[in-house]
Amino acid sequence: xxxxxxxxxxxxxxxxxxxxxxxxxxxxxxxxxxxxxxxxxxxxxxxxxxxxxxxxxxxxxxxxxxxxxxxxxxxxxxxxxxxxxxxxxxxxxxxxxxxxxxxxxxxxxxxxxxxxxxxxxxxxxxxxxxxxxxxxxxxxxxxxxxxxxxxxxxxxxxxxxxxxxxxxxxxxxxxxxxxxxxxxxxxxxxxxxxxxxxxxxxxxxxxxxxxxxxxxxxxxxxxxxxxxxxxxxxxxxxxxxxxxxxxxxxxxxxxxxxxxxxxxxxxxxxxxxxxxxxxxxxxxxxxx
Amino acid sequence: xxxxxxxxxxxxxxxxxxxxxxxxxxxxxxxxxxxxxxxxxxxxxxxxxxxxxxxxxxxxxxxxxxxxxxxxxxxxxxxxxxxxxxxxxxxxxxxxxxxxxxxxxxxxxxxxxxxxxxxxxxxxxxxxxxxxxxxxxxxxxxxxxxxxxxxxxxxxxxxxxxxxxxxxxxxxxxxxxxxxxxxxxxxxxxxxxxxxxxxxxxxxxxxxxxxxxxxxxxxxxxxxxxxxxxxxxxxxxxxxxxxxxxxxxxxxxxxxxxxxxxxxxxxxxxxxxxxxxxxxxxxxxxxxxxxxxxxxxxxxxxxxxxxxxxxxxxxxxxxxx
Numbered sequence: 001x002x003x004x005x006x007x008x009x010x011x012x013x014x015x016x017x018x019x020x021x022x023x024x025x026x027x028x029x030x031x032x033x034x035x036x037x038x039x040x041x042x043x044x045x046x047x048x049x050x051x052x053x054x055x056x057x058x059x060x061x062x063x064x065x066x067x068x069x070x071x072x073x074x075x076x077x078x079x080x081x082x083x084x085x086x087x088x089x090x091x092x093x094x095x096x097x098x099x100x101x102x103x104x105x106x107x108x109x110x111x112x113x114x115x116x117x118x119x120x121x122x123x124x125x126x127x128x129x130x131x132x133x134x135x136x137x138x139x140x141x142x143x144x145x146x147x148x149x150x151x152x153x154x155x156x157x158x159x160x161x162x163x164x165x166x167x168x169x170x171x172x173x174x175x176x177x178x179x180x181x182x183x184x185x186x187x188x189x190x191x192x193x194x195x196x197x198x199x200x201x202x203x204x205x206x207x208x209x210x211x212x213x214x215x216x217x218x219x220x221x222x223x224x225x226x227x228x229x230x231x232x233x234x235x236x237x238x239x240x241x242x243x244x245x246x247x248x249x250x251x252x253x254x255x256x257x258x259x260x261x262x263x264x265x266x267x268x269x270x271x272x273x274x275x276x277x278x279x280x281x282x283x284x285x286x287x288x
Numbered sequence: 289x290x291x292x293x294x295x296x297x298x299x300x301x302x303x304x305x306x307x308x309x310x311x312x313x314x315x316x317x318x319x320x321x322x323x324x325x326x327x328x329x330x331x332x333x334x335x336x337x338x339x340x341x342x343x344x345x346x347x348x349x350x351x352x353x354x355x356x357x358x359x360x361x362x363x364x365x366x367x368x369x370x371x372x373x374x375x376x377x378x379x380x381x382x383x384x385x386x387x388x389x390x391x392x393x394x395x396x397x398x399x400x401x402x403x404x405x406x407x408x409x410x411x412x413x414x415x416x417x418x419x420x421x422x423x424x425x426x427x428x429x430x431x432x433x434x435x436x437x438x439x440x441x442x443x444x445x446x447x448x449x450x451x452x453x454x455x456x457x458x459x460x461x462x463x464x465x466x467x468x469x470x471x472x473x474x475x476x477x478x479x480x481x482x483x484x485x486x487x488x489x490x491x492x493x494x495x496x497x498x499x500x501x502x503x504x505x506x507x508x509x510x511x512x513x514x515x516x517x518x519x520x521x522x523x524x525x526x527x528x529x530x531x532x533x534x535x536x537x538x539x540x541x542x543x544x545x546x547x548x549x550x551x552x553x554x555x556x557x558x559x560x561x562x563x564x565x566x567x568x569x570x571x572x573x574x575x576x577x578x579x580x581x582x583x584x585x586x587x588x589x590x591x592x593x594x595x596x597x598x599x600x601x602x603x604x605x606x607x608x609x
Binding site for chain 1: 572
């Protein structure tokens with residue numbers, strides 16, 4: 001029983017972070033109607049930014065994550081203006097391969113710049129844990145989870161209560177109508193894309209305290225991120241957060257019944273099943 | 289049709305002649321083999337990706353199944369790859385059938401995602417059962433000396449025949465499909481699936497046929513790859529970037545949906561890859577995939593119909609050989 005509770009807790013804590021990592025992907029799809037295969041690379045970029053902040057400025061990765069958010073926003077917005085904007089109305093094959101190309105460029109660019117070695121940080125709370133009854137709550141996981149919840153609330157506030165947020169939602173619902181109301185949708189596209197990549201980079205920053213960074217750090221998350229957003233419904237921001245929690249729990253529960261090598265297999269099965277039978281996701285309504 | 293077959297014939301003769309001229313143990317003949325292999329792989333992808341516009345990012349699954357089936361049969365029972373190859377093709381077709389059950393109705397990015405996950409799932413399965421596959425350490429083709437019966441040779445020289453044979457088979461299948469009734473049905477699906485359905489095309493059947501043929505040929509390519517390299521692991525044959533995306537890249541660089549596309553693509557991608565990894569990889573690891581990422585982006589933005597458009601600018605855009 002304790003083991004089950006412990007696994008559930010771990011799963012939820014990790015899942016909250018998955019939510020933030022994937023919410024960016026969902027946001028980009030919701031607004032631009034483009035599946036960004038390179039999204040996970042921004043996780044890797046965020047991890048590197050936070051690592052350099054820690055290494056050279058002595059900044060804790062949780063604060064470095066905010067620098068990563070800014071960097072992810074700028075790089076993402078630039079990629080959108082220079083590259084993605086040109087394929088917004090192109091057939092899916094062009095969109096898929098543009099972002100797949102971007103994935104290869106970012107991953108291998110990082111390899112050329114930083115080398116293949118794993119880099120990790122040391123923090124004072126790295127091995128600390130809270131003890132509640134028989135439950136151990138790892139401090140780095142808890143801190144990352146709190147940061148993830150905080151930024152999600154921040155995103156909700158921005159989307160619900162600011163002009164930019166309303167403009168983003170308007171563009172995602174009907175770009176043409178938004179243009180008629182005087183919204184420069186091209187600017188909104190860049191902002192939404194940057195916000196999405198920034199959030200994923202933020203997620204990279206907050207996981208740095210318990211996970212090392214290397215150029216392939218992002219690629220490992222590609223299928224996981226897509227599982228999260230497909231579970232929640234591609235394009236749904238709330239869905240991505242809920243999907244993150246579910247994926248975290250599935251992943252850690254599966255370690256109880258399956259060998260660790262097969263951990264991700266459970267995810268893939270859930271993923272393909274959901275794509276086939278409920279592509280609109282758990283929370284989505286009607287057909288896509 | 290005649291022009292397509294003539295093109296294949298000329299290229300096959302050229303490849304064989306080149307194979308005769310080059311040192312059979314040298315490096316250049318190896319590159320020739322790799323070009324033929326890449327062209328075949330790209331053409332396999334082109335059958336579903338180009339003709340029917342089913343953007344698969346999971347062809348590594350079929351490639352790996354082909355490589356593992358023939359190799360495991362050799363290590364377990366000394367069974368020749370000439371039998372292992374068709375068995376692998378059958379397995380790959382079964383896998384394609386299983387995959388198509390949940391994915392056949394999916395479109396564009398959704399289909400791409402599902403196939404990507406399928407390839408990754410195969411990689412994990414191959415890693416998780418070391419008893420059969422050798423696990424993450426990889427598996428070796430047992431070497432018995434030069435032998436046509438066991439489809440293996442010391443130098444790269446004899447592989448030119450094998451790879452040319454594969455290239456001819458895959459290309460002829462593509463040409464026949466493309467010019468035949470099936471090709472028109474697949475292109476109808478590509479242009480407008482709903483319209484095709486309304487016009488009486490059984491779109492599910494068409495897509496399924498395409499993916500079965502493509503899967504089987506990809507598996508055969510995988511078997512030859514295993515015989516050629518003698519050693520591989522799950523990371524190399526089930527690799528999303530190394531096999532699945534590369535197959536698509538080769539077709540896209542040359543020209544999606546055309547017979548010449550993957551051939552042009554392979555002639556550009558493989559030599560470039562060899563040059564980059566020979567001269568620059570010591571200075572900067574990752575420069576080859578980095579460059580291919582850039583090429584992919586440039587092609588999508590500047591020449592979305594592939595480099596083949598450089599040769600046929602004045603033709604109406606619908607024309608195809």
